[in-house]
Amino acid sequence: MNLDNRIKLRHLTCFLEIARQGSLARAASVLAISPPAVSKTLRELEEFLGASLCERSKSGVVLTRAGQSFLRYAGVSVQALREGVRSLGSHAHEVSSVRLGALSTVESAFLPEVVRRLHEQHEALRISVVGGPSAHLLGLLRVGELDLVVGRMTESPLIEGLSFEHLYHEPLVLVVRPGHALLGSPVQAEALENYPVVLPSADTTIRRDAESLYVQCGASLPQQRLETLSIALSRRYVLLSDAVWVAPRDAVLLDLEKDELAELEVGIKDPGGSLGICSNPTHTPSVGTQWCIEHLREVAEEFRVRLGSSPPFH
Known part of the structure; x- marks a missing residue:
């Protein structure tokens, strides 16, 4: 689809305000024009684009799939233009x-x-x-x-x-300090249960995945636990102890590459x-x-x- 040169800045700003307010009437109030003028501008834009951007109802306006897609680009375009104009004035070095x-x-x-x-x-x-x-x-x-x-x-x-x-x-991985007793062979479930575990906090979305990894290994979570979102605390505690850390690979990637932490061989691969x-x-x-x-x-x-x-x- 070619860019229709009939599309003006007023069409884009009107559409963005409708999307932001979820209402033609509220958009009209913010733009200081009448609701019929807002409706007409939206109809013109939809005609130029050949697509329905909004669904109207008594409760307000909801963007269609096409409207959601267009919003992503329209918003960036208008914002870029505004910042470009500002760069020519007293805010040339604005951060x-x-x-x-x-x-x-x-x-x-x-x-x-x-x-x-x-x-x-x-x-x-x-x-x-x-x-x-x-x-x-x-x-x-x-x-x-x-x-x-x-x-x-x-x-x-x-x-x-x-x-x-x-x-x-x-993926999630099980990592320990170098020289840990569990390294060197596939880990047995009963052995895994004998060491403290470091887990994400209970109120996080990743916690369920961490618990599931232990279940897949056939092991129960030990009572001795450190529950935290702090990467620095988790890392330091694991290096000072025999604890097993259920960690996102990103959190330990550099340590694994430098052999400062070691990944346990558990016989399964977390899909991530x-x-x-x-x-x-x-x-x-x-x-x-x-x-x-x-x-x-x-x-x-x-x-x-x-x-x-x-x-x-x-």
Whole structure:
């Protein structure tokens, strides 16, 4: 489909406000025009595009599948234009920013590489990263206090109504300190039960997968446990003790490659959970956010090869 030169900025801003407000009347109020004018502008845009963008009802307006797809690009286009105009004025050196929520599964190897590439290519980009459980981060995303959340979160009920883009599958592994008594041969279930275990916190989406891995090994979880989302605490405790850490591979990838931690041979391979990007479709992404998404995809492609993971869904 060729770009119709009849599409004007007013069509895009009107559509974006309708999507943001979920109502023609509220969009009209924000835009300071009449509801009939909003309706007419939307009809014109739909005619130019040859697609229905919204479904109207008594309760408001809901985007169609075509509308959701168009929203992603329309929002970025308008935001880029606004920032381009600002760059010509007194805000020529204004810093772009992106606010990320990061689950612990991406903090050790994946996200640091994304940040490195972002700062390498964009001189004036401020990146803010907030950690914590998925429920907390998705809540911040929903109210607009974060631009993106990155990690394993597809099992969270709070993801409903948000957009999720799969990047790669990340497996869980059992790791111990070098020289651990369980190394050197396939681990027996009864032996595994004799050592303390380090697990993700009980209120996280990854906890169920961690427990399932022990079940697949034929072992029960020992009573002696450390439950935490802190990668630094988990790593240091495992190095100081005989504990077994049920860890996302990203969290220990560098340690395994440097032989600073060792993976136990348990005779099974965890298929991995879906690691990806969660965004709020009602919020227009900034240029900084779009840059971040591009680099997340780029690094994820390399990690799929590095981890032997499957390609993204289509």
